[in-house]
Amino acid sequence: MTRADQITFDGVSKKFGENVVLDDLSFGVAAGERVTLIGPSGSGKTTILRMLMTLTEPDSGTITVDGDNLFQEMRNGTLVPAREQHLRSVRRKITMVFQQYNLFPNMRVLRNVTEAPVHVLGLSQDEAEARARELLEMVGLADKIDAHPAHLSGGQQQRVAIARALAIRPEVLLLDEVTSALDPELAAEVLDVLRDVAKSTSVTMLCVTHAMKFARDISDRVLMFNEGRIIESAPPAELFDAPQHERTQRFLRSLREES
Amino acid sequence: MSGGLWLRLLDGLLVTLQLTGYGAVLGLLFAFAAGLARLSRHRVVRGIAFAYTEGFRGLPALVVLFWLVFALPGLGFQLNPLFAGVLALSLNIGAYGAEVVRGAVLSVPAGQIEAATALNFTRWQRMRRVVLPQAVVAMVPPFGNLLIELLKATALVSLVYLQDLTFQGQIVRAATGNTAMTFFGLLVGYGVIALILTILMRLVERRAAASLGRAVRPGLLSGRTS
Amino acid sequence: MNFDWQTAWDSVPQLLQGLLIALQATALGYVLALVLGLAFALARRSHQAWLRLPVAFFVEFVRSTPLLVQLFFLFFVLPTVGLELSPMWTGAIGLGVHYATYTSEVYRSGIDGVPAGQWEAATALSLPRRRTWTRIILPQAIPRVVPALGNYAISMFKDTPQLTVITVAEMLSVVKALGSQNFQYLELITMAGLLYLVAALLIAWPVRIAERRYRKENA
Numbered sequence A: 001m002t003r004a005d006q007i008t009f010d011g012v013s014k015k016f017g018e019n020v021v022l023d024d025l026s027f028g029v030a031a032g033e034r035v036t037l038i039g040p041s042g043s044g045k046t047t048i049l050r051m052l053m054t055l056t057e058p059d060s061g062t063i064t065v066d067g068d069n070l071f072q073e074m075r076n077g078t079l080v081p082a083r084e085q086h087l088r089s090v091r092r093k094i095t096m097v098f099q100q101y102n103l104f105p106n107m108r109v110l111r112n113v114t115e116a117p118v119h120v121l122g123l124s125q126d127e128a129e130a131r132a133r134e135l136l137e138m139v140g141l142a143d144k145i146d147a148h149p150a151h152l153s154g155g156q157q158q159r160v161a162i163a164r165a166l167a168i169r170p171e172v173l174l175l176d177e178v179t180s181a182l183d184p185e186l187a188a189e190v191l192d193v194l195r196d197v198a199k200s201t202s203v204t205m206l207c208v209t210h211a212m213k214f215a216r217d218i219s220d221r222v223l224m225f226n227e228g229r230i231i232e233s234a235p236p237a238e239l240f241d242a243p244q245h246e247r248t249q250r251f252l253r254s255l256r257e258e259s
Numbered sequence B: 001m002s003g004g005l006w007l008r009l010l011d012g013l014l015v016t017l018q019l020t021g022y023g024a025v026l027g028l029l030f031a032f033a034a035g036l037a038r039l040s041r042h043r044v045v046r047g048i049a050f051a052y053t054e055g056f057r058g059l060p061a062l063v064v065l066f067w068l069v070f071a072l073p074g075l076g077f078q079l080n081p082l083f084a085g086v087l088a089l090s091l092n093i094g095a096y097g098a099e100v101v102r103g104a105v106l107s108v109p110a111g112q113i114e115a116a117t118a119l120n121f122t123r124w125q126r127m128r129r130v131v132l133p134q135a136v137v138a139m140v141p142p143f144g145n146l147l148i149e150l151l152k153a154t155a156l157v158s159l160v161y162l163q164d165l166t167f168q169g170q171i172v173r174a175a176t177g178n179t180a181m182t183f184f185g186l187l188v189g190y191g192v193i194a195l196i197l198t199i200l201m202r203l204v205e206r207r208a209a210a211s212l213g214r215a216v217r218p219g220l221l222s223g224r225t226s
Numbered sequence C: 001m002n003f004d005w006q007t008a009w010d011s012v013p014q015l016l017q018g019l020l021i022a023l024q025a026t027a028l029g030y031v032l033a034l035v036l037g038l039a040f041a042l043a044r045r046s047h048q049a050w051l052r053l054p055v056a057f058f059v060e061f062v063r064s065t066p067l068l069v070q071l072f073f074l075f076f077v078l079p080t081v082g083l084e085l086s087p088m089w090t091g092a093i094g095l096g097v098h099y100a101t102y103t104s105e106v107y108r109s110g111i112d113g114v115p116a117g118q119w120e121a122a123t124a125l126s127l128p129r130r131r132t133w134t135r136i137i138l139p140q141a142i143p144r145v146v147p148a149l150g151n152y153a154i155s156m157f158k159d160t161p162q163l164t165v166i167t168v169a170e171m172l173s174v175v176k177a178l179g180s181q182n183f184q185y186l187e188l189i190t191m192a193g194l195l196y197l198v199a200a201l202l203i204a205w206p207v208r209i210a211e212r213r214y215r216k217e218n219a
């Protein structure tokens, strides 16, 4: 962890009942860095992203983004649990793309993408639409602008979700297994879009994925999780080709056998 | 049966439709106010809404109506009879509607709210732009059933001398002496209104489903559920 | 405010007698609704169109028309066809038939909720149709609809004041009788309302417990 880190986890722990999900976890991510999180099911990867998105609170420890403490704020000289207003100010820089897309079924594709820019960022309808059209073009869905989300394939829905996330100009993009609900072919479409995003923007990316080729292409660093701890951290070439930890070796072997 | 009696029935029909219409609007208001209040973060607000829904689901509509018409004057308030009727009916139906609103809001998947949070919507925007538009679609079919319940309940006002369809039916019965035919005719009349309301609600249901890009149920009458 | 507590208090014993009669009507009507509703539900699942369609029409018709008018109809028309019933029985039949149209829908949803595989398994064992119903389908369908059925007991109780129009001496009739003597409707109706509320909550209690238990089992 260095001073320059945009995101820091410091001694973060989380239990669900008796189940220890994160165990005194500390790590940092630099601005613009692309980090891939891997690890067996239940090792706490989703929990980390959800915490950054302020959807799950840690039991102890601190999480900061650009120096701002996510879940605590100063009030009258003391640190108190953050209120909605503070949470909204830290959320401004971060957004998340979900495994199940979560497009709003009550809005057509274009409005899914313009709704937050208009009502959260305060853009004019025209500005928001112009930007949404650009983004939908980029994800290859310019012709689906007027479609209902329910009428799109999973891969198309996920690409809209990516456009929707980028429309609020995030500094940090969280991606939680965004292709694992998709057939391989559709997954490939989505990964291509994300490669584009990685290439053409400087957004910080935290990405949970088991698509190793993709992780190799885009990430600066891979973190291997096990039982709520990081057991190995290295650039993809190193971690994938010469894993040090026995658990990592076993996990990668099982991934390869599967594909 | 003389033309005058037919005119009476027509007058009664209008009063019944008025009661149903106003009752539905006011009942919808109570339903949303109480249903959303039950989900409030504030205990007091939740408590008041809970007392309202539990209370009016335990109080007979007819007793509420009698109270508004015959007891309230004892406290120095005299309500317009039509208003008293609408109020009693809508307080009752609103308590059931509140449960519909609450259930529908809770049925919106958590992922929708999380996605709205990830886009940094405010709490109110999440409700107004994401949750409610989806919840309303789920409310339409049960609201359709409640509308029929409301229509049926309007007949109670005839017991406090409001001249609705049932009241005028009693007059016709007295005038013609044909008891069986009159009451059967009344039942058919209510049945026809209910049928029309059901068809209208089915059309609303179709539009609502289409707003989420969902396929619509075929048939305007088949498979009504309770 | 001039609420006369003495009058209110003095009316309680007579109101309670009315309440007892209301509960009696509810009990009779409810048993009828449970039995008749199941018959309706089975008839609507019948393969015989001559049975299925008229029952479906009757259920939809009764369910969309006011109980009050139905009570008038029964009260005045049954005697003309030679059926001289007491007001209590007329009321119980009115409530029972009206609510059977609701309980039949509840049974139907319970029956529809039994997985199709159960029917197929019964067919594979070549169980006769009647036995499939009584041994396989209904034992699975009915437990899951108990809470929904219970809710209609509360609704039915709430409809008992309407029996006043057919001269059943339930609580609202008591209110009217006492009120015609002392004109203290404020006190009388308020007390009656409280008693209705308490009684409805007492009936609701086991229903809520059943609901919670059911939800837990299916969580």
Ligand SMILES: Nc1ncnc2c1ncn2[C@@H]1O[C@H](COP(=O)(O)OP(=O)(O)OP(=O)(O)O)[C@@H](O)[C@H]1O
Binding pocket: A016, A019, A021, A039, A040, A041, A042, A043, A044, A045, A046, A047, A048
């Ligand atoms: N809301 C919750 N309540 C209870 N337990 C939870 C909750 N959310 C997560 N968990 C538990 O926390 C553990 C870590 O979950 P998490 O979703 O972070 O794992 P993951 O690494 O993302 O796994 P996967 O690869 O399966 O997505 C799991 O054991 C999970 O069951």
Ligand SMILES: [Mg+2]
Binding pocket: A045, A046, A047, A176, A177
């Ligand atoms: Mg996960």
